[in-house]
Amino acid sequence: xRFRDITRDVRLNLFxxxxxxxxxxxxxxxxxxxxxxxxxxxxxxxxxxxxxxxSVANPNIIExxxxxxxxxxxxxxxxxxxxxxxxxxxxxxxQGEFIGTLKINMLDFDTVEKIKEVKGxxxxxxxxxxxxRSVQLExxxxxxxxxxxxxxxxxPHVLWKGRTFSSENAAECxxxxxxxxxxGLKSHKELIGKQVTLRVNEHPVLSLTGQGQLDxxxxxxxxxxxxxxxxxxxxxxxxxxxxxxxxxELIASDGFARLGxxxxxLSEFPATIVGVAKKGLLANLIYVxxxxxxxxxxxxxxNLDLYTEKAYGIGAxxxxxxxxxxxxxxxxxxxxxxxxxxxxxxxxxAIHKVFWTMQQILVIFGxxxxxxxxxSIVNTLLMAVxxxxxxxxxxxxxxxxxxxxxxxxxxxxxxxGFWGGVAGAVIGWLVCFLGNVIAKAKWATILGDTDIFLPPxxxxxxxxxxxxxxxxxxxxxxxxxxxxLDPMEALRYE
Amino acid sequence: xxxxxxxxxxxxFRVGKTEVRALDGVNLDIEKGDFAAVVGPSxxxxxxxxALLGGLDTASSGTIIVNNxxxxxxxxxxxxxxxxxxxxxxxxxxxxxxxxxxxENVEVPLKLAGVDKRSRRARASELLETVGLSGRSHHKPRxxxxxxxxxxxxxxxLANRPTLVLADEPTGNLDSVTGKEITETLSRLNRERGIxxxxxxHNLAVAKMARHSYRLVDGRLTADAEQNSGEAAK
Ligand SMILES: Nc1ncnc2c1ncn2[C@@H]1O[C@H](COP(=O)(O)OP(=O)(O)OP(=O)(O)O)[C@@H](O)[C@H]1O
Ligand SMILES: [Mg+2]
Numbered sequence: 001x002r003f004r005d006i007t008r009d010v011r012l013n014l015f016x017x018x019x020x021x022x023x024x025x026x027x028x029x030x031x032x033x034x035x036x037x038x039x040x041x042x043x044x045x046x047x048x049x050x051x052x053x054x055s056v057a058n059p060n061i062i063e064x065x066x067x068x069x070x071x072x073x074x075x076x077x078x079x080x081x082x083x084x085x086x087x088x089x090x091x092x093x094x095q096g097e098f099i100g101t102l103k104i105n106m107l108d109f110d111t112v113e114k115i116k117e118v119k120g121x122x123x124x125x126x127x128x129x130x131x132x133r134s135v136q137l138e139x140x141x142x143x144x145x146x147x148x149x150x151x152x153x154x155x156p157h158v159l160w161k162g163r164t165f166s167s168e169n170a171a172e173c174x175x176x177x178x179x180x181x182x183x184g185l186k187s188h189k190e191l192i193g194k195q196v197t198l199r200v201n202e203h204p205v206l207s208l209t210g211q212g213q214l215d216x217x218x219x220x221x222x223x224x225x226x227x228x229x230x231x232x233x234x235x236x237x238x239x240x241x242x243x244x245x246x247x248x249e250l251i252a253s254d255g256f257a258r259l260g261x262x263x264x265x266l267s268e269f270p271a272t273i274v275g276v277a278k279k280g281l282l283a284n285l286i287y288v289x290x291x292x293x294x295x296x297x298x299x300x301x302x303n304l305d306l307y308t309e310k311a312y313g314i315g316a317x318x319x320x321x322x323x324x325x326x327x328x329x330x331x332x333x334x335x336x337x338x339x340x341x342x343x344x345x346x347x348x349x350a351i352h353k354v355f356w357t358m359q360q361i362l363v364i365f366g367x368x369x370x371x372x373x374x375x376s377i378v379n380t381l382l383m384a385v386x387x388x389x390x391x392x393x394x395x396x397x398x399x400x401x402x403x404x405x406x407x408x409x410x411x412x413x414x415x416x417g418f419w420g421g422v423a424g425a426v427i428g429w430l431v432c433f434l435g436n437v438i439a440k441a442k443w444a445t446i447l448g449d450t451d452i453f454l455p456p457x458x459x460x461x462x463x464x465x466x467x468x469x470x471x472x473x474x475x476x477x478x479x480x481x482x483x484x485l486d487p488m489e490a491l492r493y494e
Numbered sequence: 495x496x497x498x499x500x501x502x503x504x505x506x507f508r509v510g511k512t513e514v515r516a517l518d519g520v521n522l523d524i525e526k527g528d529f530a531a532v533v534g535p536s537x538x539x540x541x542x543x544x545a546l547l548g549g550l551d552t553a554s555s556g557t558i559i560v561n562n563x564x565x566x567x568x569x570x571x572x573x574x575x576x577x578x579x580x581x582x583x584x585x586x587x588x589x590x591x592x593x594x595x596x597x598e599n600v601e602v603p604l605k606l607a608g609v610d611k612r613s614r615r616a617r618a619s620e621l622l623e624t625v626g627l628s629g630r631s632h633h634k635p636r637x638x639x640x641x642x643x644x645x646x647x648x649x650x651x652l653a654n655r656p657t658l659v660l661a662d663e664p665t666g667n668l669d670s671v672t673g674k675e676i677t678e679t680l681s682r683l684n685r686e687r688g689i690x691x692x693x694x695x696h697n698l699a700v701a702k703m704a705r706h707s708y709r710l711v712d713g714r715l716t717a718d719a720e721q722n723s724g725e726a727a728k
Binding site: 001002005009012016390391393394395396397398399400401402403404487488491 | 545548571574575579589591602608
């Protein structure tokens with residue numbers, strides 16, 4: 001029998017029982033629909049986030065951290081990978097993995113010099129953290145939330161309107177277009193030239209216990225009091241008077257006053273808006289010149305030496321000359337040793353990995369539908385074999401081989417898989433299309449013309465091959481049963 | 495030259511612990527181009543005999559030679575090929591496929607043989623014409639009379655130009671007039687095309703039209719070939 005005739009007969013047989021065929025296909029359709037929409041959404045969101053992050057960040061920078069000391073991801077890994085296991089020995093080279101041995105290490109200047117010498121490095125700057133509280137427009141009492149980034153983390157491609165900074169420590173800023181709305185202005189043109197106040201927090205915990213402070217002076221004062229009270233002649237009036245004097249001195253000190261105050265201190269930085277950045281998903285961004293940013297960063301740790309010749313900071317940002325050479329530069333910096341080097345693409349990779357993992361988990365649910373569908377196909381075909389027993393007998397009497405009969409049923413199952421896959425893919429594609437239309441209408445300002453549902457083209461052929469093979473496998477057992485039927489018995493069958 | 499030759503042909507069915515000897519040492523010789531009838535009461539083994547000769551069933555012991563080939567030595571695949579190309583079956587219950595038209599039913603064996611669509615359409619129409627049914631080619635079995643259905647089945651049996659046609663009680667579901675017409679058509683095809691025709695029946699009127707007739711009782715042939723005056727010869 002020709003393959004074309006087999007497929008034609010299969011189509012006829014499927015159409016003979018439209019409802020049953022449809023119901024059997026439903027499982028495959030739902031599975032395919034789920035897989036298409038989930039993969040499309042994951043893919044679309046991933047691409048969207050990628051595009052958004054790229055639009056506000058500088059892809060030509062590399063971060064370099066000392067490998068020893070504070071490493072949040074290592075600590076998280078250490079904790080989670082060790083749940084339920086016997087406590088590990090703290091090894092010196094692995095201190096970064098233990099929360100109890102947390103230590104913030106400064107990058108040493110030698111290393112910074114070595115990084116600067118690497119070929120392809122345009123400039124190296126300390127990695128500055130700023131904890132902004134708010135931004136305030138001059139003459140407006142309201143405070144608005146904000147994220148302040150040093151200019152090196154944004155980069156020239158972020159600038160949309162206006163100009164860049166006049167110098168590294170100019171009291172200027174570039175703000176996101178979104179502030180037009182917050183400040184109640186009409187257009188981005190009104191933003192440029194306006195005066196704002198940036199308010200920056202010191203870190204509530206770090207300022208007391210962290211790297212820069214406790215104020216060493218304060219600690220010294222406490223130690224002095226203790227020593228005075230414990231001295232051999234501690235019960236002499238002289239010693240008591242000395243302890244009392246020291247205590248009064250301590251109480252009067254700045255450091256002591258700060259210990260008591262609950263409110264972290266705020267510092268205010270004036271800035272003139274000189275440029276506007278296009279609004280993205282991260283709409284509350286304000287960029288400041290690198291040196292001006294460092295000044296704000298010093299507030300966070302209340303350490304005036306930070307980001308200066310005295311203390312470099314806990315990491316470095318390396319600006320690359322030629323973006324093409326980024327991975328080579330990364331490798332060369334790693335060769336310096338004792339450095340954890342992270343590129344922008346590494347961060348993006350981590351983001352994409354999160355989406356990819358989520359996607360995989362969700363796709364499993366789609367596969368549950370496929371498993372159910374496979375059983376339903378087996379069931380339907382066993383029923384068909386039973387119903388068409390006499391027909392099978394007739395075909396065999398007319399000269400059909402067992403192989404032909406097997407083929408007829410196997411192809412029928414494969415056709416259910418294939419057409420179910422096609423229907424699911426088409427419906428899935430429609431859902432994606434509608435989803436995009438609705439999403440764009442609802443979040444027009446954020447999305448622009450980005451598709452949130454982005455089904456990758458490879459998905460469709462892969463899906464069809466999968467559902468077809470699934471159908472075929474589900475049809476094998478019924479097909480073998482049909483082929484094994486004894487023609488005499490099948491013809492005798494009432 | 496014998497077209498069919500069976501020696502000591504035996505078919506035993508086992509149902510639980512009891513054995514049913516449906517055929518018990520049958521020696522049958524039918525010549526090429528003959529029109530033979532096997533008569534016998536119900537349960538005598540007629541259908542079993544046809545199934546064995548048509549390669550639908552395999553013997554418990556004994557040999558079957560059809561057209562100089564030992565059927566008992568063929569594989570199931572070869573038996574299928576034998577049924578496809580050399581044998582045409584006609585059943586009492588017609589066994590047409592209900593969802594297909596008369597024309598499509600006749601096309602089925604051609605389709606199994608891998609004939610392309612256009613040629614099989616042409617051949618099927620021609621066959622329906624041969625059995626006198628050209629006007630009904632697009633009717634489904636349930637829209638046809640018993641006689642028309644059996645004519646369709648005859649056309650189907652002839653599709654791949656078999657050398658042997660095996661008919662199991664072809665008139666069993668028909669009235670006597672229609673039955674006679676069907677038998678006459680079979681007889682004509684036997685004469686005109688030189689097809690060996692074996693009809694199994696307990697209808698004596700049908701048996702009389704055959705050139706030779708045999709009696710089967712309890713799985714044994716009781717009498718040798720009985721030379722009929724042969725209404726078929728008319
Ligand atoms: N598959 C089977 N299993 C068990 N016994 C069977 C089977 N097929 C046939 N028989 C038995 O073999 C015997 C012959 O059956 P067969 O169908 O050949 O008779 P028949 O002559 O065709 O009868 P009828 O005229 O009623 O069609 C019967 O006793 C029947 O019960
Ligand atoms: Mg019978």
